[in-house]
Amino acid sequence: MGLDYVRDEVFRAFPNRADVVGASNGVELVVRGGLKASELVFVESIFGAEGFRLERIYFHRNRDALVLRFKPLEVKADV
Numbered sequence: 001m002g003l004d005y006v007r008d009e010v011f012r013a014f015p016n017r018a019d020v021v022g023a024s025n026g027v028e029l030v031v032r033g034g035l036k037a038s039e040l041v042f043v044e045s046i047f048g049a050e051g052f053r054l055e056r057i058y059f060h061r062n063r064d065a066l067v068l069r070f071k072p073l074e075v076k077a078d079v
Helices: 003-013 037-049
Strands: 018-023 026-031 052-060 065-072
Touching: 003 018, 003 026, 003 037, 026 052, 037 052
Parallel strands: none
Antiparallel strands: 018 026, 026 065, 052 065
16 A cells, blocks of 8 residues: 555545655655644554654645655664
8 A cells, every 4th residue: 555545535535636756764744724633633643554653734825735754654664
């Protein structure tokens, strides 16, 4: 599944309103028009199920959109 699954679910939930783009060391969800609290919970659960954690939320003025940055979970190896 992975990132393709996340993209499909996001595009299904927010048609013509959201993009999933690559970012340094992770991915960003760019949403035009903002998010409701229930939509934020949905997005966090979809990304979390695929191994990403929410790192940062900010408003990008040039894109005129809300941006959520997700980083991959770090896997700790047993030493």
